[in-house]
Amino acid sequence: MFVGSYSPGETASPDNEATRPLRAGSPAQDGATPSRGNFFVRLRAAWKSMRNPEASPEELGYVPHLRSRLIAILVTALGIACLIIGLSTYVTLQNSLYQQAQSDLKETSHRVVQPTSRDGKREEVDCSDLQKSSSLFAPGQASGTIITCVESEGAVEIASKLTKEGTVQTLSANDQVTLGTMALNATREEVREVKLESGLYLVKITPKANSDADAQVVGIPLANVQQTLTIFVIVVSLGSIAVMVGAGVAGSYIIRGTMKPLERVSAVATDVAHLDLEEHTISSAVRVDPRDSDPRTEVGAVGYALNQLLDNVNSALEVRERTEHQIRAFIADASHELRTPLAAIKGYSDMLRWTEPLSESGQSSLARIDSQTERMSRLVEDLLTLARLDEGREPKLEQVDLTELVLECTSDMQAAARTHEWHLNLPDEPVEVVADRSQIQRVILNLLSNARKHTDEGTRVTAGLSVDAARREAVVTVADNGPGIAPDFLPKIFDRFTRADKARSGSDGTTGLGLAIVQAIVQAHGGSIQVQSQPGHTVFTVRLPLDARLQPVA
Numbered sequence: 001m002f003v004g005s006y007s008p009g010e011t012a013s014p015d016n017e018a019t020r021p022l023r024a025g026s027p028a029q030d031g032a033t034p035s036r037g038n039f040f041v042r043l044r045a046a047w048k049s050m051r052n053p054e055a056s057p058e059e060l061g062y063v064p065h066l067r068s069r070l071i072a073i074l075v076t077a078l079g080i081a082c083l084i085i086g087l088s089t090y091v092t093l094q095n096s097l098y099q100q101a102q103s104d105l106k107e108t109s110h111r112v113v114q115p116t117s118r119d120g121k122r123e124e125v126d127c128s129d130l131q132k133s134s135s136l137f138a139p140g141q142a143s144g145t146i147i148t149c150v151e152s153e154g155a156v157e158i159a160s161k162l163t164k165e166g167t168v169q170t171l172s173a174n175d176q177v178t179l180g181t182m183a184l185n186a187t188r189e190e191v192r193e194v195k196l197e198s199g200l201y202l203v204k205i206t207p208k209a210n211s212d213a214d215a216q217v218v219g220i221p222l223a224n225v226q227q228t229l230t231i232f233v234i235v236v237s238l239g240s241i242a243v244m245v246g247a248g249v250a251g252s253y254i255i256r257g258t259m260k261p262l263e264r265v266s267a268v269a270t271d272v273a274h275l276d277l278e279e280h281t282i283s284s285a286v287r288v289d290p291r292d293s294d295p296r297t298e299v300g301a302v303g304y305a306l307n308q309l310l311d312n313v314n315s316a317l318e319v320r321e322r323t324e325h326q327i328r329a330f331i332a333d334a335s336h337e338l339r340t341p342l343a344a345i346k347g348y349s350d351m352l353r354w355t356e357p358l359s360e361s362g363q364s365s366l367a368r369i370d371s372q373t374e375r376m377s378r379l380v381e382d383l384l385t386l387a388r389l390d391e392g393r394e395p396k397l398e399q400v401d402l403t404e405l406v407l408e409c410t411s412d413m414q415a416a417a418r419t420h421e422w423h424l425n426l427p428d429e430p431v432e433v434v435a436d437r438s439q440i441q442r443v444i445l446n447l448l449s450n451a452r453k454h455t456d457e458g459t460r461v462t463a464g465l466s467v468d469a470a471r472r473e474a475v476v477t478v479a480d481n482g483p484g485i486a487p488d489f490l491p492k493i494f495d496r497f498t499r500a501d502k503a504r505s506g507s508d509g510t511t512g513l514g515l516a517i518v519q520a521i522v523q524a525h526g527g528s529i530q531v532q533s534q535p536g537h538t539v540f541t542v543r544l545p546l547d548a549r550l551q552p553v554a
Helices: 039-051 066-112 127-132 173-185 223-273 298-355 360-390 402-416 437-453 514-524
Strands: 146-150 156-162 168-170 190-196 199-206 215-221 398-401 421-425 432-435 460-468 473-480 528-534 537-545
Touching (some): 066 199, 066 223, 146 173, 156 173, 173 199, 173 215, 199 223, 360 514, 402 421, 402 437, 402 460, 432 437, 432 537, 437 460, 437 473, 437 514, 514 528
Parallel strands (some): 421 460
Antiparallel strands (some): 146 156, 146 215, 460 473, 528 537
16 A cells, blocks of 8 residues: 655654764763863872772773873882981981980089099989089089989979079979989989970989988980971971972973873874774875884884884785775676676577477476576676776766655555555655765665565555754655564675575565665765664665755866
8 A cells, every 4th residue: 555645744753863872082971080181180090090000990080191100100209218218317317316415414414413433333412412512503504404302201302493594493393293203213323204394304313322312313405306306307398398399390391201202103093093994095194203113212112013013004905905996896897798698598588488389397497597587687787886886986966856756766666566555754845965866766766675575565664754954964764664673683784795684574586785785875975874673663764965066067
C-alpha cells in the first residue's frame, strides 16, 4: 500500500543530534579541572604525585606537568638540604653556647668562693663568711648572676641577684624556695638548668660537705643563649624560604627553557595525531626541527626517533596509496572489459531462447544463465561505479529538487514492490540542493531497495525529508519497522562486500556493494550518512549541505 502523505507536522527529524557523544576536551568532560595558571594547585598536585606516583588525576585534583614535578623536586630537595644544614648548625651552635655558658658559670662560681683547699679537699661553705666576703658580687660578675646560700638548718641566708645597673636585688620567695630545695637535696656538685621567675638559668650547686655545713647555688642567666638561638632560627628559616622561593622561580625559568625542545617535539606529535591518514600522506614539513633532533641529546634522541617514525609511516602510506591506485585501476579496467563478454553471453542466451527449441530442462538452465549473467553485470557496474568514485571524479552538479526526487523514487519503488507499505513524509516547501541528480537518485533508490530486500512482506517503509536549519543541511531519511540490524553488524554495514544478517530476510542476489556506493556518493557531495537500528525500527539518515554552489563555467 502506498500512502502519499505531505503533512509537515509529522516531519521526521533525525534524533542523532540528541545522542551525539560529547567531543573530547569539552567542558562537560574537563569538568572541575583547575586552571593551568594556578601555580599552587599545580605544585601541590606535583608534591602529591611524588608521594603517591600511582594516584589518579581525580585524587591529585590536577594532572601535574613534568615541569611542575621537576620544580617540586628541586624545591623539596633544597628544603630538605636547608633543614639538615640548619638543624646540624643549630645543634653545633647550641652546644658551643652551652659550653661557653658552663665555662662562664665556673668562673663566676670561683669569684664567689673557692670551695677547695690547697690539698684538694673541699672546704665547707659558710653563709656568714660568704655574706661578709667582698667577692660576693665583685667587679667582673655578669649582670643577672644569682647567689644563694642555704644554712644547714634549711634557712636561706643569701638569695641575691646582680641587676644590669650593678645593684643587688633579693630574689623572690618562689625563687628562694626553688633554689633552696635544690641545694638541700643535692648530694654532689652538679650543673643544671632551672626555670625561675627571673628567667632560665644555668646553676651550679655546691651541696653541704656535712650535716653542719651550708650549701651554695650560683647561677648565670641563659637569656643571651636563648636570644642567639632564636635569632639563628629566624635567620635560617627566612633564608631557607628565600632560597627555596628563589630556586623555584629560577628553576621554573631554567626548566621552562630546557623543556622548550620537548614541547616542540610534542607539538609535532600532536599535529601528526590530528592528520587524516586515511586520505593524506604526512607532509615533509611535519617534522621535528633539526635543532631538536640531535640524537646526542636526550630530547634530540626523541625528536630523531619521531622523525624516523614519520618517515617510515610516510613511506608505508605512499606504498598503500600506490597499491590502492593500482587496485582501483585494475578494478576499473576489469569491470570495463567484462562488460563486453557479459553482453555477449546475454545476447547468445536471448538468441538461443528465440531461435532454438529447448526442453524444459534447457529452458531452466537458460533462465539460470540469464539470472547469473544479470547478477554478474550488476556486480561489474557496481565495481565500476566505486572505482570511478574512488578516483575522486567531480560529480555533475546541478540544482536538484530533493522533494520531487524522493517522491519519484518512492513511487517507483511502490510500483515495483507492492508487498510493502510505502509512506512519505515531505515538507510543504521544496528542498533544493546542488548535486548530481542521477547519483542522489541512486542513493535514495538503493536505500529504499535495501529496506525492501531485507525486511518481510507488509513492512512499513517511510521516506522522509526535512531541513536542519542550524547545520544548514538537507536531511533524507529512510525508516522501516522491520526486524532491525544486528548490533555487531552495524559498525561494518558500509564496508564493501558485506551483507546483512539473516534476521533481515531476502538478501539473495545482492552484491554487498550497495551501501558502500551510497556512502561514497554522499561523501563525494560533502555529506554524511548514519544508521540507527533496533528491533522494530531502523533508520538511515543522509545529510547533504544546503550551501553548496554550482561551479562557474570556465
